[in-house]
Amino acid sequence: MNQSPWWRGAVIYQIYPRSFLDTDGDGVGDLPGIVERLDYVASLGVDAIWISPFFKSPMADFGYDIADQRAVDPLFGTLDDFDRLLAKAHALGLKVMIDQVFSHTSDQHEWFRESRQDRTNPKANWYVWADAQEDGTPPNNWMSLFGGVAWRWEPRRCQYYLHNFLASQPDLNFHNPAVQEATLDYVRFWLDRGVDGFRLDSINFCFHDAQLRDNPPKPVEQRVGRGFSADNPYAFQYHWYNNTRPENLPFLEKVRGLLDEYPGAVSLGEISSEDSLATTAEYTSGNRLHMGYSFELLVDDFSAGYIRGTVERLEAAMTEGWPCWAVSNHDVRRAVTRWGGASPSPALAKMLVAMVCSLRGSVCIYQGEELGLPEADVPFEALRDPYGITFWPNFKGRDGCRTPMPWTSTADAGFSSGTPWLPVPDAHRTLAVAAQEADPDSVLNAFRAFMRWRKAQPALVRGSIAFLDTPEPVLAFVREGEGQRLLAAFNLSGSPATLQLPAGSWTPLDGHGAPLAAIRDAQVTLPAWGYLHAQAG
Incomplete structure (x- = not known):
């Protein structure tokens, strides 16, 4: 079991x-x-x-x-x-x-409402506060994910607070053990x-x-990432x-x-x-x-x-x-x-x-x-x-x-x-x-x-994975575990694609929402956006 x-x-x-x-x-x-x-x-x-x-x-x-x-x-x-x-x-x-x-x-959190009042209250060190530089500018060059400088001025404390996201999302100070415990x-x-x-x-x-x-600055050619771009x-x-x-x-x-x-x-x-x-x-x-x-x-x-x-x-x-x-x-x-x-x-x-x-x-x-x-x-x-x-x-x-x-x-x-x-x-x-x-x-x-269908395939749920060398646009790999060895192959294009199967005997499986594929001479043709699961043995 x-x-x-x-x-x-x-x-x-x-x-x-x-x-x-x-x-x-x-x-x-x-x-x-x-x-x-x-x-x-x-x-x-x-x-x-x-x-x-x-x-x-x-x-x-x-x-x-x-x-x-x-x-x-x-x-x-x-x-x-x-x-x-x-x-x-x-x-x-x-x-x-x-x-x-x-x-x-x-x-609007009660912790921040208290923290922003002054530098001596019980929550004073619960957020990331820092003094301005001598010319009044923010403490460093950190930027917010949502655009612009990651610091907002708070006149009550005469300090900046850090916000990695919106200015209305102040960052907690996890260097403070009390914040971790809370x-x-x-x-x-x-x-x-x-x-x-x-x-x-x-x-x-x-x-x-x-x-x-x-x-540090990032070269222009590397300025890409999750949800943001060079702009x-x-x-x-x-x-x-x-x-x-x-x-x-x-x-x-x-x-x-x-x-x-x-x-x-x-x-x-x-x-x-x-x-x-x-x-x-x-x-x-x-x-x-x-x-x-x-x-x-x-x-x-x-x-x-x-x-x-x-x-x-x-x-x-x-x-x-x-x-x-x-x-x-x-x-x-x-x-x-x-x-x-x-x-x-x-x-x-x-x-x-x-x-x-x-x-x-x-x-x-x-x-x-x-x-x-x-x-x-x-x-x-x-x-x-x-x-x-x-x-x-x-x-x-x-x-x-x-x-x-x-x-x-x-x-x-x-x-x-x-x-x-x-x-x-x-x-x-x-x-x-x-x-x-x-x-x-x-x-x-x-x-x-x-x-x-997937729930009944232990190799897919918990097995290992090993990729096959296949030309574009086919992605193929073998999942193996708990006595089962499965081949999974996917056509990542809108045109038919041919896959040469690895050595061994493979039986196409159905019941998983895709048409049953036909294997001929160790080859299978996947339809546009098609996929195949086949079992070894």
């Missing part, structure tokens, strides 16, 4: 609460809406849900600016609603993971309520360089000193020590650093995070060579930890648009799910990915994301992947009886859940079939 932890090889379904289902008509999704649709989530065959922030917040960054880590924002409901959600999810066999944002709070305290609060784990936002941003040394001054630097500091490692061990008091509780760290794969390996080694994921498969580069190279680099570095992969989330353009253009094929959507769920590791699936939703084109006047508003039109922000879930093909998409906080595009209504459930060939039904 397999004794592997529940999260190894798990498929985790990310719910963005603002956009899932609105039950009170205010145009914003809520916790009762999640409760109402948990049966649907369970029907997908996933193992867990990850709920993006629903805590008390002024919503400057839509919940990632937390004003009280122990309270549910009235916009989303109440603690009682969360407890109902937890109970129903567990009754359906779903684990529940929630976001935690350690590195910063909202400027953080662990509210993590324990949610563990005591029964949550099964945490997705830790920007986990490598907790500590800063205590000497406040300047970040964002954040890309002009190597971020050696404002994040990913060595002091973070002992703190992660404290977090792990707390989680270990709760059998089955798991941590998944979001990591974005100068070398995210190396940091992911480091953060998941020893007694630190259980899992880590970065943004390497959330980029525009879509080729077999890139995917293979990314996975192999992490596999080589991560000798102890466990990876988690994602091709979509609430921060990037939807995968079928990034990799399939303006009119992506449903076959691409099916193949992407099969591909990411065949890699070694756990998987995060973003709501709507099971429908093959493309990126929504949100006009400037409807934008809500401060990141997109600042960098329009070069970067349109994150609203295009955050539009409401289309449950029906009606005008309101079955999302809200009021005006949705973001518009629902017509293209999404045609891909609504109700329409796809009635279509046996839909992306949704292929998703369900694949998830059912």
